Amino acid sequence: MTVLEAIQRSTEFLAKKGVDSPRLQTELLLAHLRKQPRMRLYLEFERVLTPAEVDGFRELIRRRGQREPLQHIVGSTSFCGFEIAVNRDVLIPRPETELLAERGWTFLNQLSTINSQPSTALDFGTGSGCLAIALACKCPTAEVYAVDISSEALALARENAARHGAAERIRFLHGDGFAAAPAGARFDLIISNPPYIPTAEIASLEPEVRDYDPRGALDGGADGLDYGRRLAAEGARFLKPHGRVMLEFGDGQAESLREILQQQMWIVEAIEADYTRRPRLMVARRADSPADEPSAARSQPG
Ligand SMILES: C[S@@+](CC[C@H](N)C(=O)[O-])C[C@H]1O[C@@H](n2cnc3c(N)ncnc32)[C@H](O)[C@@H]1O
Known part of the structure; x- marks a missing residue:
């Protein structure tokens, strides 16, 4: 799965769960996982995520989908x-x-x-x-x-x-x-x-x-x-x-x-x-x- 695909699928998932600004939230969580500024994602849309990144990201999105605040997930x-x-x-x-x-x-x-x-x-x-x-x-x-x-x-x-x-x-x-x-x-x-x-x-x-x-x-x-x-x-x-x-x-x-x-x-x-x-x-x-x-x-x- 590429960065862009991961963002698109997760945005859709969070939108269905009623999360506000789902695209932004998705990008912030992926940037947090990858320890890089959000804007950097835009330069790497075609990059393929590693299996570990896919698993880690899925878990973050699952928590956010349960309406756990972004700030609690990232810790600050x-x-x-x-x-x-x-x-x-x-x-x-x-x-x-x-x-x-x-x-x-x-x-x-x-x-x-x-x-x-x-x-x-x-x-x-x-x-x-x-x-x-x-x-x-x-x-x-x-x-x-x-x-x-x-x-x-x-x-x-x-x-x-x-x-x-x-x-x-x-x-x-x-x-x-x-x-x-x-x-x-x-x-x-x-x-x-x-x-x-x-x-x-x-x-x-x-x-x-x-x-x-x-x-x-x-x-x-x-x-x-x-x-x-x-x-x-x-x-x-x-x-x-x-x-x-x-x-x-x-x-x-x-x-x-x-x-x-x-x-x-x-x-x-x-x-x-x-x-x-x-x-x-x-x-x-x-x-x-x-x-x-x-x-x-x-x-x-x-
Ligand atoms: C709305 S929060 C504000 C926290 C922080 N000042 C902020 O602006 O993000 C209110 C805080 O008041 C504390 N609090 C509630 N009743 C209190 C009391 N009787 N005496 C002292 N602190 C109290 C709560 O534990 C909570 O941390």
């Missing part, structure tokens, strides 16, 4: 240019969360040009560690804390941090949200991509998400906003006066989350859309915070 994904290992203990980092990371490090870097003290950030629900690692690497003077309730997730987050030389710069904390933070700690930035899927919607998610992302990384309670309520109610005690809370949220949750924050004396500075133009992240500060510090907002509240 890219987040803000950092390779992040993933497994069933952590949510696969999503491209839309890169926006949150970028807002976070921009704010920390702005602060560090003003303050002589290192800026501090808390990543609430760190999972694979993607946000904490991006903050630590893009803002080298920041002190980053990363909390998760899952010790398995934290183990992988630590490995990911070590891979990027950030293990010494991130303090990983095991526990239930702010309860895990050091006593008396106050942060410049509290950043979180919390679980925000309404419980009843989990069953109808794509199998890649429903069956492979950890339930504890998805389930945001009846309306998906349990963690938003928690962050709004508890966050103020852990934030410095000029600090910011930056949160990712789900489809259709922007207005409810804004209300939740406002009821707890937060000012919503910005609501930003993701690459698909859906509102996806919220930046807030305390209503009584000083007004003459860096703005974390790029756009105004919608």
Whole structure:
């Protein structure tokens, strides 16, 4: 079987199994098997695969056909240019969360040009560690804390941090949200991509998400906003006066989350859309915070 034949047959198979972008997925898996860039396949369409390659590729395609995520099969994904290992203990980092990371490090870097003290950030629900690692690497003077309730997730987050030389710069904390933070700690930035899927919607998610992302990384309670309520109610005690809370949220949750924050004396500075133009992240500060510090907002509240 040639490379092109293998790609065509597997694309058809994955399409029948309901996999999105089956041709791309097929090419990525073959490139992974052959340890070469995907584009290289295009130069080798007529090359005949060895029997070992055929067997190996068949197995990868079988797994993908069972809707196992590509990232689990290849073992990692890219987040803000950092390779992040993933497994069933952590949510696969999503491209839309890169926006949150970028807002976070921009704010920390702005602060560090003003303050002589290192800026501090808390990543609430760190999972694979993607946000904490991006903050630590893009803002080298920041002190980053990363909390998760899952010790398995934290183990992988630590490995990911070590891979990027950030293990010494991130303090990983095991526990239930702010309860895990050091006593008396106050942060410049509290950043979180919390679980925000309404419980009843989990069953109808794509199998890649429903069956492979950890339930504890998805389930945001009846309306998906349990963690938003928690962050709004508890966050103020852990934030410095000029600090910011930056949160990712789900489809259709922007207005409810804004209300939740406002009821707890937060000012919503910005609501930003993701690459698909859906509102996806919220930046807030305390209503009584000083007004003459860096703005974390790029756009105004919608
Ligand atoms: C949606 S995932 C986000 C993971 C990662 N920050 C990302 O953006 O890809 C939410 C994470 O919050 C963690 N989590 C859930 N409840 C928590 C709690 N009460 N305290 C700390 N972490 C929690 C989950 O274990 C999961 O790793």
